[in-house]
Amino acid sequence: MAVELDKLPKEERLERLRHSASHVMAEAVLATFPDAKLAIGPPIDTGFYYDFDLPRPLTMDDLQVIEERMRESIARDHPFAQTLVSKEEARRLFGHQPYKLELIDELSDEEVSTFRHGEFVDMCAGPHADRTGQVRAFKLTSVAGAYWRGDERRPMLQRIYGALFETAEELDDYLRKLEEAQRRDHRRLGRELDLFSFHEEYGPGLVYWHPKGGRVRTICEDVWRQEHLKAGYDLVYSPHVGKAALWETSGHLDFYRENMFPAMDAEGQEYFVKPMNCPFHIQIYRSSTRSYRELPLRLAELGTVYRYERSGVLHGLMRVRGFTQDDAHIFCRPDQLEDEIVRAVDFGLYFLRLFGFQDYQVYLSTRPEKYVGDLEQWDRAIEALREAVESRSLPYEIDEGGGVFYGPKIDIHVRDAIGRAWQLTTIQFDFNLPERFDLAFIGQDGREHRPYMVHRALLGSMERFLGVLLEHYAGAFPLWLAPVQAVVIPISDRHVEYAGWVAGELRAAGLRVEVDERSERMQAKIRDAQLQKVPYMLVVGDKEEAAKAVAVRLRSGEDLGPLHIEEFLLRAVDEVRERR
Numbered sequence: 007m008a009v010e011l012d013k014l015p016k017e018e019r020l021e022r023l024r025h026s027a028s029h030v031m032a033e034a035v036l037a038t039f040p041d042a043k044l045a046i047g048p049p050i051d052t053g054f055y056y057d058f059d060l061p062r063p064l065t066m067d068d069l070q071v072i073e074e075r076m077r078e079s080i081a082r083d084h085p086f087a088q089t090l091v092s093k094e095e096a097r098r099l100f101g102h103q104p105y106k107l108e109l110i111d112e113l114s115d116e117e118v119s120t121f122r123h124g125e126f127v128d129m130c131a132g133p134h135a136d137r138t139g140q141v142r143a144f145k146l147t148s149v150a151g152a153y154w155r156g157d158e159r160r161p162m163l164q165r166i167y168g169a170l171f172e173t174a175e176e177l178d179d180y181l182r183k184l185e186e187a188q189r190r191d192h193r194r195l196g197r198e199l200d201l202f203s204f205h206e207e208y209g210p211g212l213v214y215w216h217p218k219g220g221r222v223r224t225i226c227e228d229v230w231r232q233e234h235l236k237a238g239y240d241l242v243y244s245p246h247v248g249k250a251a252l253w254e255t256s257g258h259l260d261f262y263r264e265n266m267f268p269a270m271d272a273e274g275q276e277y278f279v280k281p282m283n284c285p286f287h288i289q290i291y292r293s294s295t296r297s298y299r300e301l302p303l304r305l306a307e308l309g310t311v312y313r314y315e316r317s318g319v320l321h322g323l324m325r326v327r328g329f330t331q332d333d334a335h336i337f338c339r340p341d342q343l344e345d346e347i348v349r350a351v352d353f354g355l356y357f358l359r360l361f362g363f364q365d366y367q368v369y370l371s372t373r374p375e376k377y378v379g380d381l382e383q384w385d386r387a388i389e390a391l392r393e394a395v396e397s398r399s400l401p402y403e404i405d406e407g408g409g410v411f412y413g414p415k416i417d418i419h420v421r422d423a424i425g426r427a428w429q430l431t432t433i434q435f436d437f438n439l440p441e442r443f444d445l446a447f448i449g450q451d452g453r454e455h456r457p458y459m460v461h462r463a464l465l466g467s468m469e470r471f472l473g474v475l476l477e478h479y480a481g482a483f484p485l486w487l488a489p490v491q492a493v494v495i496p497i498s499d500r501h502v503e504y505a506g507w508v509a510g511e512l513r514a515a516g517l518r519v520e521v522d523e524r525s526e527r528m529q530a531k532i533r534d535a536q537l538q539k540v541p542y543m544l545v546v547g548d549k550e551e552a553a554k555a556v557a558v559r560l561r562s563g564e565d566l567g568p569l570h571i572e573e574f575l576l577r578a579v580d581e582v583r584e585r586r
């Protein structure tokens with residue numbers, strides 16, 4: 007039964023419009039490329055897409071042609087009409103469409119639902135808009151490669167994305183944000199600023215950090231280590247591989263194997279590269295009998311792990327196969343629980359603020375239907391998480407039953423400079439591993455007790471975090487994080503020597519400085535430094551040399567004029583210290 011579109015709730019209405027637009031797009035693609043093979047075309051959060059097997063790669067000009075054809079179909083205001091046909095009839099109808107035939111073969115029902123608008127028929131269960139004329143505020147935005155069924159062994163198709171909203175204003179607003187997001191895309195910035203690269207041919211999802219990217223990462227890691235030591239953590243290092251027995255005891259081979267790289271064989275023994283650090287930190291805990299006096303034990307490691315992800319889902323630094331977690335495991339007594347959680351939350355917030363995030367949202371996930379551990383432990387842990395969040399007046403939502411089977415957790419999401427949310431911090435209880443590895447401490451009563459165990463990562467992983475940071479700052483890192491903090495630009499060759507002296511003075515004060523000695527014009531050098539998002543450009547000529555000064559320009563284009571080198575140094579060193 008057709009429902010009038012206007013009477014539906016907005017979300018549902020949008021979903022129908024978006025999905026209907028994908029039908030109209032498939033019609034237009036088929037009109038443009040009669041040999042096109044159609045895959046699937048669902049609605050998504052901001053619009054729709056459809057996957058096609060086409061004779062050649064699409065260009066932006068093609069998208070324009072397709073969009074115009076879509077508008078023609080919309081102008082004709084075709085109704086969407088459903089017909090149920092037998093499987094046999096469907097096979098005849100889609101005989102020239104191999105992907106549709108594959109889908110038909112997998113249907114359990116004998117009847118196949120098809121929808122027609124105008125001359126175009128697609129296999130689809132619906133629902134749709136009533137008529138094509140209802141599809142209005144949309145725009146085709148991009149083309150990307152996508153494997154058929156997300157499987158890298160199947161053909162690579164072309165996915166056309168479209169944006170669709172109810173009003174032209176909403177669409178424009180979205181397109182502006184999209185453009186801003188593209189300007190900030192960390193993959194593009196990573197290339198332009200020479201921070202990192204990927205080498206698909208030697209393994210997808212594996213990051214190669216270049217000198218400048220390595221510098222930013224080192225700064226982050228250094229401050230991470232210093233702060234962890236101050237906060238009472240111990241820094242540890244653990245192996246990258248472990249025998250099957252370890253992963254059997256931890257349970258990873260049972261419930262996590264599909265995310266692990268395949269086993270390797272050495273001397274007839276199976277080894278696995280680690281997908282997590284926890285089992286190793288547990289061995290460190292178990293290496294001696296622990297007394298109640300030694301707890302809490304907080305073991306922290308920038309631990310590099312490898313997880314198998316299908317190559318089709320990898321995405322720049324955000325989703326990779328090898329990454330370094332800013333990991334820690336806290337082992338504590340029951341009476342230390344509340345205090346440890348508050349500390350972990352505060353510590354997480356400290357880092358988020360340090361790196362320039364001001365807006366947080368916390369999600370607390372509670373006990374799912376299937377769980378391990380006893381109820382009293384669960385309740386106590388959930389209470390500790392809730393109290394910690396409330397004591398810091400953080401806005402939070404409860405995801406009832408959304409915890410993992412081994413313990414409740416809180417996740418902290420931040421909003422970046424253009425309002426997008428990213429999950430960074432996670433603090434998670436574990437009632438499973440202490441049982442499996444039979445962890446204990448000797449209490450004041452001389453008896454063995456089970457410690458509480460908490461996994462926590464504050465930034466998540468260094469790879470993803472640096473991707474988020476890059477997009478947050480659009481590559482213009484604050485001074486303390488910038489890989490190159492200042493470029494000294496001699497006006498002509500005779501000022502190169504003075505430029506070298508200036509650079510030496512700044513380096514001696516701990517600043518990261520380069521001299522641009524190329525025989526380019528000064529304006530070109532300034533522009534290049536701006537494109538590289540270097541915070542300070544220090545121009546030096548005769549006047550500056552005579553006054554032991556530098557003419558200071560900011561990457562924003564602002565001109566601060568000449569400053570004596572001591573004066574500039576004070577300003578820069580202060581700025582780094584304040585971590586603005």
Ligand SMILES: [Zn+2]
Nearest residue numbers: 025130131132
């Ligand atoms: Zn449909």
Ligand SMILES: [Zn+2]
Nearest residue numbers: 282283284461
């Ligand atoms: Zn862990």
